[in-house]
Structures are given as structure tokens and as C-alpha cells.
Amino acid sequence: MNQLNDAIMAYRLRWKRRRLLFRALRKRQQLRGVVNRTDQIAKGDILGAVTVRNEIVRLPHFLDHHRRLGVAHFLFVDNASDDGTREYLSDQPDVSLWTTRHSYKLSRFGMDWLTALQARYAHGHWCLTLDADEIFIYPHHDTRPLPALTEWLERNERGSFGALMLDMYPKGRLSTHPYQPGDDPFHQLCWFDGGNYMIQRKPDLQNLWIQGGVRARCFFADQPRRAPTMGKIPLVKWNRRFAYVSSTHSLLPRRLNHVYADDGGEIASGILLHSKFLNVIVDKSAEEKSRREHFANSDLYEAYYDRLIDDPDLWSRTSTKFISWRQLEAMGLMSKGNWI
Amino acid sequence: MLVHTAFDRAEQVARHWAAAGCPLVIHADKGVPKPAYDAFKKSLSDLPAVRFSKRHRCEWGTWGLVAATQGAAELMLNDFPDVRHVYLASGSCLPLRPVQELIDYLADRPQTDFIESATTADVPWTIGGLDHERFTLRFPFSWRKHRYLFDRYVALQRAVGYRRRIPNGIVPHMGSQWWCLTRQTLSAILSDPERSAYDRYFKSVWIPDESYFQTLVRQYSRQIESRSLTLSKFDYQGKPHIFYDDHLQLLRRSDCFVARKIWPFADRLYNAFLSDNAGAMKRTEPNPGKIDRIFAKAVERRTRGRPGLLMQSRFPVEGRENGLTCAQYSVFEGFSDLFENFETWLAKITGTRVHGHLFAPERAEFSDGQTVMNGALSDSATLRDYNPRAFLASLIWNTRGERQCFQMGPRDHIKNLEWDLAKDPNAQISVITGAWAVPLFKSNANFSDIRKEAARLQQVESKHLDVLRSPWTKARVRIWTMAEFIEAPMEPLQTIIDEIGQQNLRGLSEVPRMSDLSGFGQFLQNLKNQGMHPYLMGDFPVAHDPHEPPHNKPKPYLVQ
Numbered sequence: 001m002n003q004l005n006d007a008i009m010a011y012r013l014r015w016k017r018r019r020l021l022f023r024a025l026r027k028r029q030q031l032r033g034v035v036n037r038t039d040q041i042a043k044g045d046i047l048g049a050v051t052v053r054n055e056i057v058r059l060p061h062f063l064d065h066h067r068r069l070g071v072a073h074f075l076f077v078d079n080a081s082d083d084g085t086r087e088y089l090s091d092q093p094d095v096s097l098w099t100t101r102h103s104y105k106l107s108r109f110g111m112d113w114l115t116a117l118q119a120r121y122a123h124g125h126w127c128l129t130l131d132a133d134e135i136f137i138y139p140h141h142d143t144r145p146l147p148a149l150t151e152w153l154e155r156n157e158r159g160s161f162g163a164l165m166l167d168m169y170p171k172g173r174l175s176t177h178p179y180q181p182g183d184d185p186f187h188q189l190c191w192f193d194g195g196n197y198m199i200q201r202k203p204d205l206q207n208l209w210i211q212g213g214v215r216a217r218c219f220f221a222d223q224p225r226r227a228p229t230m231g232k233i234p235l236v237k238w239n240r241r242f243a244y245v246s247s248t249h250s251l252l253p254r255r256l257n258h259v260y261a262d263d264g265g266e267i268a269s270g271i272l273l274h275s276k277f278l279n280v281i282v283d284k285s286a287e288e289k290s291r292r293e294h295f296a297n298s299d300l301y302e303a304y305y306d307r308l309i310d311d312p313d314l315w316s317r318t319s320t321k322f323i324s325w326r327q328l329e330a331m332g333l334m335s336k337g338n339w340i
Numbered sequence: 341m342l343v344h345t346a347f348d349r350a351e352q353v354a355r356h357w358a359a360a361g362c363p364l365v366i367h368a369d370k371g372v373p374k375p376a377y378d379a380f381k382k383s384l385s386d387l388p389a390v391r392f393s394k395r396h397r398c399e400w401g402t403w404g405l406v407a408a409t410q411g412a413a414e415l416m417l418n419d420f421p422d423v424r425h426v427y428l429a430s431g432s433c434l435p436l437r438p439v440q441e442l443i444d445y446l447a448d449r450p451q452t453d454f455i456e457s458a459t460t461a462d463v464p465w466t467i468g469g470l471d472h473e474r475f476t477l478r479f480p481f482s483w484r485k486h487r488y489l490f491d492r493y494v495a496l497q498r499a500v501g502y503r504r505r506i507p508n509g510i511v512p513h514m515g516s517q518w519w520c521l522t523r524q525t526l527s528a529i530l531s532d533p534e535r536s537a538y539d540r541y542f543k544s545v546w547i548p549d550e551s552y553f554q555t556l557v558r559q560y561s562r563q564i565e566s567r568s569l570t571l572s573k574f575d576y577q578g579k580p581h582i583f584y585d586d587h588l589q590l591l592r593r594s595d596c597f598v599a600r601k602i603w604p605f606a607d608r609l610y611n612a613f614l615s616d617n618a619g620a621m622k623r624t625e626p627n628p629g630k631i632d633r634i635f636a637k638a639v640e641r642r643t644r645g646r647p648g649l650l651m652q653s654r655f656p657v658e659g660r661e662n663g664l665t666c667a668q669y670s671v672f673e674g675f676s677d678l679f680e681n682f683e684t685w686l687a688k689i690t691g692t693r694v695h696g697h698l699f700a701p702e703r704a705e706f707s708d709g710q711t712v713m714n715g716a717l718s719d720s721a722t723l724r725d726y727n728p729r730a731f732l733a734s735l736i737w738n739t740r741g742e743r744q745c746f747q748m749g750p751r752d753h754i755k756n757l758e759w760d761l762a763k764d765p766n767a768q769i770s771v772i773t774g775a776w777a778v779p780l781f782k783s784n785a786n787f788s789d790i791r792k793e794a795a796r797l798q799q800v801e802s803k804h805l806d807v808l809r810s811p812w813t814k815a816r817v818r819i820w821t822m823a824e825f826i827e828a829p830m831e832p833l834q835t836i837i838d839e840i841g842q843q844n845l846r847g848l849s850e851v852p853r854m855s856d857l858s859g860f861g862q863f864l865q866n867l868k869n870q871g872m873h874p875y876l877m878g879d880f881p882v883a884h885d886p887h888e889p890p891h892n893k894p895k896p897y898l899v900q
Contacts, residue, residue, distance in 0.1 A: 140584065140586060143584060143585045143586040144584045144585070144586070144603075145605070147605070148582075148584060148603055148605070151603075152582065155579060155582075156577075156579070162652055162653060163652075164651075164652045193715070193716035194714075194715040194716060194738065195714065195715020195716065195717060195734045195737060195738035196715055196716050196717045196718060196723075196734060197651070197730070197734070198723075198726060198727035198730040198731075199650055199651075199652075199655055199727075199730060200727070201655060208652060208655055210652060212730075214716070216723065217712075217716060217718045217720075217723070221718060221720040221722060221723050222720070222722050223722070224722055224723050224726035224727075225726070231652055259652070259653060260652060260653045260654060260655045261642075261645065261653065261654055261655075261656075262655055262656055262657045262660065263643075263656065263657070263660050264643075264644055264645050264654075264656040264660040264661065264662045265641070265642050265643045265644060265645045265654065266641050266642060266645040266646065266649075266651075266653055266654040267642065267653045267654075268653065269651075269652050269653035316712045316716055317712065318712045318713060318714055318715065318716045318717070319716055320715070320716075332646060332649040332651050332654075332737065333651065333652075334651075334652070334653070335641070335651065335653050335654065336638075336641070337638075337641065337642050337653065338575050338576065338638040338639065338641065338642035339638075340581070340634060340635070340637075340638040
């Protein structure tokens with residue numbers, strides 16, 4: 001009986017994946033090309049895929065970091081930026097850029113646009129799907145570039161790699177920490193919640209639903225179910241038949257969601273350092289609150305925005321100060337697995 | 341040297357060998373496209389003592405690798421008559437010590453063959469569930485490319501009881517494919533009159549490159565050192581570990597002559613080991629054992645993980661947790677109801693971290709009234725109750741190194757956790773049943789409310805005790821009725837404290853203060869009179885309690 005149910009679920013998910021791909025194909029019409037440098041993409045290159053809106057402040061460091069890791073080419077979708085993001089990106093030699101003024105929310109938070117681009121350009125490549133406020137790190141990232149990781153994953157017959165999103169915050173009120181574009185944001189946002197994560201396994205997609213961190217502690221203590229999802233699967237050896245289901249938290253086919261061991265062992269995983277709480281968030285929250293583009297059920301998140309607009313201090317005496325990936329590994333937030 | 345990719349690195353290493361005066365025969369996989377092969381050949385054309393042998397297709401685990409080795413070895417022995425030892429290396433091998441040291445080392449041992457060679461019965465190297473059957477079945481299908489056919493065909497042969505005959509009664513041996521053999525031994529193997537029979541046999545052995553020379557060397561060698569001079573480490577699936585830049589110190593420490601596999605882009609390693617540092621010659625023996633621990637730990641981490649850690653890439657299904665928590669902790673039920681200062685006393689006497697009721701309905705009562713604990717664990721009851729299992733596992737994980745104790749009782753939100761607690765071998769659970777009645781007894785509530793509450797708590801605790809007494813329980817559980825406990829409180833306390841096992845060996849110098857229980861028997865009788873029979877606390881006489889605690893402070897007991 002269980003096997004039958006599983007087969008039925010697999011069949012339903014197959015159709016769901018097809019729907020998502022079809023939907024992405026339709027949303028492709030909404031994109032207008034700005035610069036297309038995809039002819040530079042060579043066989044075996046690792047790609048980045050990002051949707052941005054007004055991220056001029058974060059982009060210099062974002063690009064710098066991921067270039068250094070070994071991302072060879074970036075696919076960007078600009079969603080109606082008006083702060084110079086578009087111009088900045090179109091000047092970058094390794095960026096291909098599309099733009100659209102359509103709704104971010106109706107594009108499943110940018111996923112439809114990216115899925116369309118990935119199907120076209122990322123087939124057969126390892127692809128890192130990120131937001132502009134996410135900095136990807138993994139065990140040994142300071143000495144081993146991304147190609148070392150992806151090669152090793154392939155040797156181990158893994159097609160995807162998971163990462164926990166770690167909300168980084170400063171000590172003191174958010175707005176009191178000035179930031180210069182290009183700087184490492186984690187000089188100031190150097191604190192995080194080290195051990196309050198809650199995990200459930202989703203029976204349908206078989207991914208882990210991880211919640212917790214500072215946002216659950218400070219903003220969603222009274223309604224934990226609504227706390228943001230922290231588990232992501234940003235790095236995938238892409239195939240044009242793949243599709244992310246909700247943000248990069250889960251994808252189809254669901255075998256790609258198996259970025260964890262369930263036999264008691266540990267497998268290698270990474271971290272997304274989240275620079276959401278940079279000083280600019282205070283102003284941006286007011287805007288986001290009125291745009292209502294960020295959550296499926298935006299009304300429920302008004303209080304959350306109000307708290308952010310209030311410029312809170314997220315720091316607690318038990319916060320952990322960020323030192324290095326080794327520290328995160330020792331704390332059990334990510335794992336080397338057997339990649340030593 | 342067997343090469344199939346990363347030709348720039350292969351060239352670099354070939355030049356390194358050649359510069360030290362070692363003649364070289366290179367075999368390139370037939371899968372390499374001709375232009376790449378020609379370019380590679382050309383790049384080494386200035387070296388006089390380099391030959392290229394006939395190309396074979398070398399797929400992992402197939403005969404091609406052995407054929408390639410044979411061809412290259414024959415060429416080596418014919419073209420370079422001065423060669424005494426032949427070292428089999430690959431393109432991703434990297435010499436770690438000056439080549440001259442290796443030459444001297446081999447010159448000191450002119451008759452020794454260095455080849456790992458062990459019988460199948462004695463080593464646990466199994467891949468795909470096959471050990472001795474590697475030698476008795478046939479394997480026409482590729483394990484990597486046609487796994488299904490491979491498995492089916494093995495199953496079929498097993499089903500019909502097929503066994504191959506091993507020629508001339510040789511005893512199959514296995515070992516690392518990277519060896520170093522003397523001319524005498526190698527030429528004996530290659531010119532054996534029976535060779536065609538052996539070759540035919542080994543062509544359908546599985547992974548012959550790990551058994552052909554390893555088996556035949558036993559026929560001819562005068563002196564076998566059963567170890568490889570090449571350092572190579574394998575993970576739990578038998579795949580070789582790859583060395584990166586950050587392994588520099590590790591490789592140095594191993595004192596091995598050659599290591600594989602090196603990541604082709606590990607510039608730092610190639611620069612460090614191939615630069616000509618004609619420093620002081622070391623006479624040390626290779627000692628790969630020095631770095632074994634690190635690799636053993638990696639296997640352990642991959643297969644068993646860190647017990648008590650629930651995280652994004654370790655989320656065991658029920659039964660595979662290897663312990664829900666990472667360290668021992670103590671749960672006390674009823675103690676803080678019976679004793680007035682139990683928590684402070686316990687903290688003082690054991691030096692552990694003592695929390696209040698962590699699962700209280702209002703909030704998690706962390707020690708010292710903290711609102712956030714280690715790891716930014718919040719005291720919010722909603723967050724905690726959203727995933728109590730994660731809450732407990734995180735608490736114990738975040739405070740590793742410091743033993744945790746906490747109070748529990750039927751008032752708390754324990755329904756979703758009690759099974760996890762009971763099944764956790766790290767939990768030490770001590771229960772005084774019925775002690776929840778003491779706060780009711782002391783309270784200033786209406787008796788009808790007290791009666792209702794007592795009935796509820798009794799029901800909850802009774803179910804809880806069923807859980808603790810179930811056959812699935814793995815925690816160390818001790819249960820006393822309240823009447824039993826106050827009769828002789830020090831003995832159980834001493835046992836519990838001893839088990840926590842902190843310093844204090846001289847017995848308890850100080851005892852916790854017990855609540856004044858005079859009139860408690862009557863209180864229970866009143867409940868009974870109202871039709872609510874409190875039974876969990878054991879037998880309390882009604883009128884005059886003979887065991888009623890002394891009215892003055894209890895004197896310190898000394899229990900040895």
C-alpha cells in the first residue's frame with residue numbers, strides 16, 4: 001500500500017513538475033534581454049542564477065565572492081530596479097542580464113523566470129541559484145574552489161548540494177551600522193543564532209523543512225509555523241527538466257531533495273550567509289510592506305515588517321560570533337561529511 | 341605511468357621523474373582523443389628516456405588496465421636494461437619526497453617487491469557485496485554503466501551455483517593496484533609459460549587490476565613487502581580520497597614517497613612537492629599510519645555522524661538516531677514539589693546546570709531565569725512546543741560539556757515528548773509519583789478546583805508512568821511513590837547523585853529542605869471523601885502521620 005501511495009505521489013509530482021516548466025515557459029515572455037553574453041559559457045562552467053531588485057549595495061561583494069569561488073557566468077533577472085542595479089550589472093563582463101517589470105510574486109518569487117533561463121542556458125551545468133543577499137560557503141571554501149566541490153559531488157553520484165540559510169545580524173540597532181558597497185557585510189553582521197533550528201521532513205517532496213534562527217526567535221515566536229524556511233538547495237547539476245518548487249527550498253524531481261542522510265550518518269552540506277539585516281533593510285521594509293510582493297499571504301506578515309521598520313536590536317547574550325567555516329562545521333550547522 | 345586526463349599535470353610529473361634520471365613508459369587511455377594524445381606526446385618529445393606504450397581502453401574495474409600495465413612493463417624491461425625496480429604510477433600521482441630518496445630506498449632493498457597482496461578471506465575490502473566471488477563468477481557487464489545487468493547476472497550465477505575453476509590452483513590475492521616490483525619478479529610474471537591461461541582467467545575476474553599482479557607475484561617473488569609505496573586513501577565506498585591544497589601538511593607528515601589522487605588544480609601541492617628542494621635527505625620510513633586517524637574519522641562521520649545532532653544533512657529516521665541527544669542529562673519529576681530548595685541544592689551539590697520546568701505551560705524555565713539559552717534557544721513556549729524534540733536535542737547539543745538537569749511534572753507540556761525521553765538512553769529519569777499534590781495542598785485555591793486539578797494531574801501522570809515502564813524505554817528510569825520516598829529520602833538521592841558522577845565522593849554534606857507535610861494525609865483523605873482517589877502517592881495514614889517529617893529543620897544526614 002505504501003509503495004502504491006508513493007508511486008501515485010511520484011506520478012502527481014511528475015505532472016506538477018511539467019506544470020511548473022510550462023508555466024516558466026510562458027513567463028519567459030515577460031523577460032526582455034539587456035545583455036546576453038551566454039556565448040561565453042564553456043562546457044563544464046559553473047553558473048549563477050539570481051533575481052534582483054534594487055540590490056546595488058550588495059552586488060559588488062556578492063559578485064566578488066562568487067567569482068572567487070569559481071562561478072564562471074551569472075544569469076541575472078532584474079525586476080524593475082531603479083537604483084542603478086541594471087546599469088551596474090550590464091557592465092559586468094561575466095553577466096547576462098534580463099529585465100522585467102512584471103510581478104515578482106506572480107512569478108513564484110522569481111523562480112519562473114529563472115527556471116526558463118536555466119532550461120535554456122544551464123542544462124548540463126552545475127548551477128548556483130541564489131538571492132543577492134545570500135553568500136554561499138561550504139567546507140574548505142577558502143582553499144578549494146567550487147569546481148573541486150562539484151567534481152567531488154559527481155564522483156559521489158550526487159546531483160545537488162544543500163545549504164542552511166544563516167541569518168546574520170549586528171550587535172545593536174540595525175541602522176546604526178554603516179555599510180560601504182564592496183565591503184564584506186559580515187564584518188558587522190557577524191552574529192547569528194547557533195542552535196535553535198527545528199527540522200521536519202516533508203512527506204511529499206521528501207525535503208527537510210528547517211525553521212529557526214533569529215527571525216523565528218524575534219518575529220515569529222508566537223506563530224512558529226509562519227517562521228521563514230531556512231533550508232535551501234542552491235547548488236544543482238542542472239537539467240532542463242528540473243524545476244524549483246518553492247524558492248530554492250525544494251525542487252523536482254524529488255531525489256534532488258535528498259541532501260541529507262537519514263541513516264544516522266552525515267553528508268556534506270554548506271551555509272548561505274544571509275545579509276538581509278544590512279542597515280538598508282529598515283527603509284526597504286517600509287517599501288516591501290506596501291509592495292506586498294514577498295509572501296504568499298502578505299497580510300500575515302505586516303507585523304513582521306512593522307518590527308523591522310522599528311529598527312530592532314536582534315542581538316542576544318547567547319548569540320554566536322561568526323569566525324570561520326570550521327566553526328560552523330564544529331557547531332553542526334553544516335558538515336564536511338567525508339569530504340576531508 | 342597510466343594517464344587518462346589532466347595531461348599538463350602528467351607532463352609536469354613525468355618531467356620530474358625524468359629529471360631524477362628515471363626512465364618512463366607512459367600509457368594513455370585509448371579513450372583520449374587523438375589530438376590531445378598527440379599534443380601530450382609532443383610535449384614530452386624532448387625527453388630521451390620516455391616511451392609511449394600501445395594504448396588500451398581502460399575502464400574502471402576491467403582488464404584493459406592490466407593489459408595496459410603489461411604492455412608498458414614489457415616495453416620498460418626491454419628498452420631500459422638497467423632498470424631494477426619498476427614503479428607503477430598514475431597521472432594523478434605526485435612524488436612527495438625527492439626522487440633520489442626513493443632511488444636510494446630501493447637500492448637498499450634490491451630484492452624486495454613492494455606490493456599489497458592479501459587473501460580475500462583476510463581483508464574487508466568488498467565492493468558491491470563481492471569478495472571471493474570476484475574470482476569465481478564472470479563479469480561481462482560494467483558495474484559503473486550497467487549496474488542492473490551486472491547485479492542480475494551475478495544473481496543468476498549464484499542461483500545456478502556457477503563457479504569458475506581457478507587455474508593451476510593459484511590463491512587469489514588482492515591489494516592496491518599501485519606497486520613497485522623488481523625486474524626479476526616482473527619479468528617472471530610476464531614471461532611465464534602459463535601466462536595465456538592466467539590472462540584468460542583474469543580477463544573475466546572483477547577488478548583484475550587489483551588482483552592480477554597481486555596474485556601472480558606470490559608465485560615468483562623472493563621477498564614481498566605487502567604494502568604499497570603509494571599513499572592512497574579510500575572512503576567508505578572504496579573511492580579514493582582526493583588531495584587538495586589544504587592537505588599539504590598532512591601529506592608531508594605521511595613521509596610517503598608518492599601520493600594519489602591529487603586534484604589537478606591543486607597548484608600549491610604541485611608547486612610544493614615538485615619544486616627542486618634538494619634539502620637534507622631523510623632516511624625515514626614511509627608512515628601512512630600517522631594520518632590514518634583523520635581518514636578513519638571521516639568514515640565515522642559519514643556513516644555514523646555525530647550522535648545527538650539533528651541538522652540539515654543529518655536527519656535520521658526513527659531508530660537510526662544513535663541517541664536523540666548527544667550527552668547524558670537528568671530529569672527530575674516531583675522533586676521540586678517535595679523539596680523547597682531542590683534546584684539550588686542540586687546545582688550546588690553536583691555542579692551541573694539545573695533548570696526549572698523546561699516544559700512548563702508558560703515558558704521554558706531556564707536556569708537563573710534566563711530568557712535565552714546557549715545557541716539562542718528561546719524560552720518561548722510556542723516555539724518550544726512547535727517542535728519539542730528539536731528543542732531538547734538542541735539544548736543538550738548546545739551545552740555539550742556541561743551536564744543538564746531539569747524538572748518535569750504532569751502540569752508540563754510533555755505529551756509530545758515523553759516517548760522521545762523514554763527512548764533516549766542518555767536520559768536519567770527519576771520520578772516521585774504523586775508529588776504534584778504538594779503544591780495543590782499548599783495552594784490557596786477552592787477545594788473543588790483542587791479536586792478537579794488533582795484528578796487531571798493524576799491521569800496525566802499515570803499515563804506518563806505507563807510510558808516510562810513500557811518495554812521500549814531505554815532511559816534509566818527510577819520511580820518511587822511519594823510515601824516510599826519520604827520514608828528514606830537520602831538513599832535514593834545519593835544514588836542519583838552518584839550516577840550523575842560529579843566530584844562529591846564523600847556523601848551528601850547537605851540535604852535539600854523538605855516541604856512541611858503536616859496535614860497532607862488529611863488533605864488526601866479529603867480528596868478521597870470527595871470521590872477522587874489519589875493513589876499515586878502511596879499510602880499516607882490519615883490522622884497522625886508516623887513518618888511526618890520533624891517540625892524543626894531536618895538534620896543533615898551523612899550517607900556513606
